[in-house]
Amino acid sequence: MSTVPTLARSYEALRPKVLQRLLELRTTLDPSLGRLDDATARSQIGAVLDHLGNFLATGDRGLHRAFLHTFLAMRAAEAQSPASVLAMLVAIGDTAAQVSQDEGAGTPESAELTLLLTRVTASTARAVNDLIAEELARRVGQHGELAGRSREAKR
Amino acid sequence: MTQPGAMRVAGDSHVGKVRTTNEDALIVEPRMGLYAVLDGMGGASAGDVAAQLARDTIRDFVLHRRLTLAPRALVEAAIVAGSTAVFTAAQHHRERQGMGTTVVACLVVDPTHVVIGHVGDSRAYLLRGGRLQTLTRDHTVVEELVDRGLLAPEEAERHPYKNVLSRNLGARADARVDTLELELRPDDRLLLCSDGLYGYASAEAIQYLLGSGDAPEHVARDLIELALRGGGGDNVSTIVLEAPSAAPSSTQVVRTSGALAWWQHRQRFLQVADDGGLTRSPIVRGLPPHEALELVALSLCQAIYHDLEKSTGVNVWTFAQNLAAGWFERGGEWRAVRGIVDILGTAAQAVVDDIRAAAPELGFLLDVAVSRALIVVELALGGLLAERLRQVDADVIELHTAQLATLEHTTQESPALGERVSERFIDRPTIPFLRPDRPVTGSGESAEVMNAIGKALTIARGRLSPRAELVAQVFLALETVAGDSGGNFAAAVVSARELYGARSVDNAGVMPLFDAFDKARILVASSVQQLRVLPPVRARVLRALSTAHQRLVGATTGLVLEVVNPFTERLRDAQAVTSELRDAVAKAERQRADLERRFATIVDPSLPWGARGTTEW
Numbered sequence: 010m011s012t013v014p015t016l017a018r019s020y021e022a023l024r025p026k027v028l029q030r031l032l033e034l035r036t037t038l039d040p041s042l043g044r045l046d047d048a049t050a051r052s053q054i055g056a057v058l059d060h061l062g063n064f065l066a067t068g069d070r071g072l073h074r075a076f077l078h079t080f081l082a083m084r085a086a087e088a089q090s091p092a093s094v095l096a097m098l099v100a101i102g103d104t105a106a107q108v109s110q111d112e113g114a115g116t117p118e119s120a121e122l123t124l125l126l127t128r129v130t131a132s133t134a135r136a137v138n139d140l141i142a143e144e145l146a147r148r149v150g151q152h153g154e155l156a157g158r159s160r161e162a163k164r
Numbered sequence: 165m166t167q168p169g170a171m172r173v174a175g176d177s178h179v180g181k182v183r184t185t186n187e188d189a190l191i192v193e194p195r196m197g198l199y200a201v202l203d204g205m206g207g208a209s210a211g212d213v214a215a216q217l218a219r220d221t222i223r224d225f226v227l228h229r230r231l232t233l234a235p236r237a238l239v240e241a242a243i244v245a246g247s248t249a250v251f252t253a254a255q256h257h258r259e260r261q262g263m264g265t266t267v268v269a270c271l272v273v274d275p276t277h278v279v280i281g282h283v284g285d286s287r288a289y290l291l292r293g294g295r296l297q298t299l300t301r302d303h304t305v306v307e308e309l310v311d312r313g314l315l316a317p318e319e320a321e322r323h324p325y326k327n328v329l330s331r332n333l334g335a336r337a338d339a340r341v342d343t344l345e346l347e348l349r350p351d352d353r354l355l356l357c358s359d360g361l362y363g364y365a366s367a368e369a370i371q372y373l374l375g376s377g378d379a380p381e382h383v384a385r386d387l388i389e390l391a392l393r394g395g396g397g398d399n400v401s402t403i404v405l406e407a408p409s410a411a412p413s414s415t416q417v418v419r420t421s422g423a424l425a426w427w428q429h430r431q432r433f434l435q436v437a438d439d440g441g442l443t444r445s446p447i448v449r450g451l452p453p454h455e456a457l458e459l460v461a462l463s464l465c466q467a468i469y470h471d472l473e474k475s476t477g478v479n480v481w482t483f484a485q486n487l488a489a490g491w492f493e494r495g496g497e498w499r500a501v502r503g504i505v506d507i508l509g510t511a512a513q514a515v516v517d518d519i520r521a522a523a524p525e526l527g528f529l530l531d532v533a534v535s536r537a538l539i540v541v542e543l544a545l546g547g548l549l550a551e552r553l554r555q556v557d558a559d560v561i562e563l564h565t566a567q568l569a570t571l572e573h574t575t576q577e578s579p580a581l582g583e584r585v586s587e588r589f590i591d592r593p594t595i596p597f598l599r600p601d602r603p604v605t606g607s608g609e610s611a612e613v614m615n616a617i618g619k620a621l622t623i624a625r626g627r628l629s630p631r632a633e634l635v636a637q638v639f640l641a642l643e644t645v646a647g648d649s650g651g652n653f654a655a656a657v658v659s660a661r662e663l664y665g666a667r668s669v670d671n672a673g674v675m676p677l678f679d680a681f682d683k684a685r686i687l688v689a690s691s692v693q694q695l696r697v698l699p700p701v702r703a704r705v706l707r708a709l710s711t712a713h714q715r716l717v718g719a720t721t722g723l724v725l726e727v728v729n730p731f732t733e734r735l736r737d738a739q740a741v742t743s744e745l746r747d748a749v750a751k752a753e754r755q756r757a758d759l760e761r762r763f764a765t766i767v768d769p770s771l772p773w774g775a776r777g778t779t780e781w
Contacts, residue, residue: 092547
């Protein structure tokens with residue numbers, strides 16, 4: 010039987026502590042988190058932690074990718090670079106894994122959750138890079154097209 | 165490598181940034197379990213003589229008497245012997261009269277039991293559970309006055325004699341030594357240091373470094389660096405002692421057994437990478453298969469090994485950066501990088517699975533550590549991709565802005581062209597990652613939800629002051645974006661452009677708009693709560709309106725960024741020109757000064773140049 014539902018429940022129980030730890034450490038974890046005011050930081054981190062819980066429970070990669078896409082878009086609209094968004098997501102995932110390790114006191118279940126959270130962070134980082142690469146390809150295409158038009162207009 | 169159960173110790177000393185001689189001395193004798201910091205004082209190089217003499221005497225005393233005296237008595241007697249030796253030497257050499265030294269010494273009886281003795285203001289600290297505490301009390305005149313109740317503690321800090329010692333080795337033939345015995349707990353850390361450390365570094369910074377988890381040799385050195393950065397006005401010496409852990413930490417296990425096990429499986433790593441098609445990757449095209457495997461797979465395998473051994477990610481980061489940067493410079497595509505990284509990830513997982521099958525606990529720790537290494541790979545790649553995106557994005561915005569300017573110019577002659585300008589903008593939003601093809605409310609959204617959106621906005625309008633026109637306009641925009649069931653990001657961009665209008669990028673122009681967005685968000689959210697609808701409908705309405713709000717803010721921010729960009733470029737150009745002008749002015753000033761100097765010499769050749777001073781020139 011899959012242990013994922015059990016681990017998702019363990020994560021839900023741990024989530025308030027993860028949020029608390031992230032809010033305490035946000036300045037040292039990632040500069041972009043440190044720059045946010047408390048309410049904004051709580052809402053941004055909370056959104057990621059909520060989604061993390063959904064992803065752990067469902068394993069739905071499509072939903073995961075859609076969430077990351079929206080998250081990247083909204084942060085980009087706030088002039089945050091994709092690299093710093095990536096660093097922020099990794100910092101959140103790492104902290105969740107760390108809290109799981111610290112709180113679990115070496116029980117097999119907490120060990121499994123720590124590993125699962127680390128793998129999810131790796132998968133998040135992978136998906137974010139794929140999204141950045143897609144956006145880059147789109148922008149390179151736009152650049153070519155616009156440059157072509159400029160040349161045409163000059164003629 | 166440290167054996168489990170052993171105490172780890174390291175010491176270091178530095179002359180500092182001001183003094184020319186180091187009058188501190190150290191005892192680091194693991195075989196005897198004796199460690200001490202001494203800080204000498206006295207003119208004409210007598211300070212270092214006193215510290216070295218006391219050091220040698222204390223060491224020899226402990227060496228010869230450790231089997232005949234109890235630990236506490238041994239420490240006390242050894243320090244008194246040191247004082248006698250310094251006092252006697254000072255009596256025999258006139259130029260050394262008045263020399264003396266402080267000492268703080270630690271005798272490790274066993275890894276859980278130590279004795280500390282001290283005279284003067286060299287200190288011992290204990291770090292336990294992340295908290296730093298001072299174990300010794302400075303023997304200064306001021307501290308003695310505080311002890312006797314003759315001076316308040318707050319006055320002591322400002323007292324002119326706060327650094328004057330009341331006790332030292334060498335002032336008298338015997339010395340009054342303070343000693344204490346301490347039971348150590350696992351992972352406790354002790355620090356012995358001279359005043360050159362705590363006089364130039366805060367207790368918080370010392371606590372931070374001592375608790376960093378780095379090896380004692382690194383901490384001892386880092387503490388000295390800290391004091392040097394704080395001014396380094398005195399000699400500085402540190403000794404760091406670490407009590408053994410109750411059990412090796414997971415990090416230590418990975419560093420030792422994990423790294424070794426990983427390296428022993430490198431052939432398996434190469435085999436799986438080969439089977440996965442690494443040698444056929446376009447990134448290694450033209451290389452013989454064994455070279456490709458060595459260059460890519462073995463390099464990553466080695467990088468992971470070194471990072472596991474040192475608990476860092478720097479080698480893996482460098483590997484990933486080199487691999488991708490070289491490929492991108494050659495015009496390579498992302499797909500190839502993704503392909504090769506996935507192959508390497510599969511190979512790493514295969515190795516971890518093998519180790520887990522043979523040694524589950526070690527394999528588990530490696531699984532986590534190797535997953536983290538793969539995250540480091542992604543972080544390195546993300547940095548490169550984001551930088552390339554930033555460059556391309558800047559170019560696109562520049563080209564697009566130039567085109568808009570050209571088209572705006574021609575619009576005056578042909579209005580039809582103006583229509584195309586906005587169409588093009590909508591087609592090409594300047595915020596990365598935003599797509600114009602995702603509706604806020606799905607096409608299948610029920611009439612009930614659409615109706616409720618309208619009602620929520622009506623409630624919000626009813627609660628609005630008549631003067632808040634801008635918020636009312638935001639409501640209208642929200643209605644357009646959220647109510648467009650076949651809608652997309654284009655609706656948000658159009659609405660944002662209407663709201664933005666002819667605003668300038670300053671507080672007066674833009675900030676009221678963003679304030680209005682905020683007010684609108686709060687009013688809309690509370691209005692949705694007042695809707696008399698079923699909870700699922702309310703949730704959908706809230707989701708639609710908040711998504712619409714996010715898009716509107718996003719699109720407006722995009723407009724601001726677009727508007728700001730040309731100014732940023734101009735500012736950069738202006739700064740460059742200013743810098744050139746400043747250089748030219750400085751050059752002209754130098755030439756003028758030179759001419760005046762020559763002129764003055766011609767007018768009055770008898771006047772020595774230096775006597776005229778320089779400030780007036």
